[in-house]
Amino acid sequence: MKKITKKKIENLLPVYFIMGSNNCQSEPTLVLQQAIKGGITLFQFREKGTGALTGNEKIKFAEQLQNICRINNIPFIVNDDVDLALALDADGIHIGQDDESAEQVRQKIGNNKILGVSTHNLEEVKKAIAEGADYVGIGPIYSTTTKEDAKTAQGTALIQEVRSNNIEIPIVGIGGITVKNASPVIEHGGNGVAVISEISLAEDPGENAMKLNKVVKSFLK
């Protein structure tokens, strides 16, 4: 992959689907295929929490999902695990404030992979940018039960603060986002929504992916 431009990242963020084996009630490979058909624009492999796969099982599962993404031209991002991202030659890595520093991770992955960083205040956003983030995740926008250690919901306040400071980093909102409540994230300056359960637990994952794609794109300028 060539050096990623800001415009290119923005174009990947509208419907950012995140999933691990414990987020699904049906076969995860089918859920991902349906989500892709529905119109997700980016995928993150996030294998963590209760009952998550480890070791070789985790690697094999990641390879299966990466393969599905490859066939369908959807970039594949790995959550937390920099070694796995490098071993799989993933398209990028997403890290949070409790993970390795963005500066260290950027050094390890070079300039041609996507680096996403979770942020919860303006200082963290500025630091992430200085250390080489390509986009920031801001959340939780709404309350969520999917992430065991999620912080208190903050709405779109930080997205608005970042934009009112004329900071142009691509932003994806995350946490409790559904088809019905996605639009404020974009109206207030986000470039996309990152969701787990709204797609992974949907009766029809493809339909929810399609609805999210439609609502987000209708509010993007």
Ligand SMILES: Cc1ncc(COP(=O)(O)OP(=O)(O)O)c(N)n1
């Ligand atoms: C797009 C996106 N935004 C935020 C997160 C959360 O990352 P983090 O705070 O490191 O928490 P975990 O996901 O690792 O539990 C994310 N994964 N993706």
Ligand SMILES: Cc1nc(C(=O)O)sc1CCOP(=O)(O)O
């Ligand atoms: C992985 C994650 N990170 C969050 C953050 O606030 O940084 S909230 C979250 C869980 C998102 O799952 P759902 O779409 O089911 O609410």
Ligand SMILES: [Mg+2]
């Ligand atoms: Mg993390």
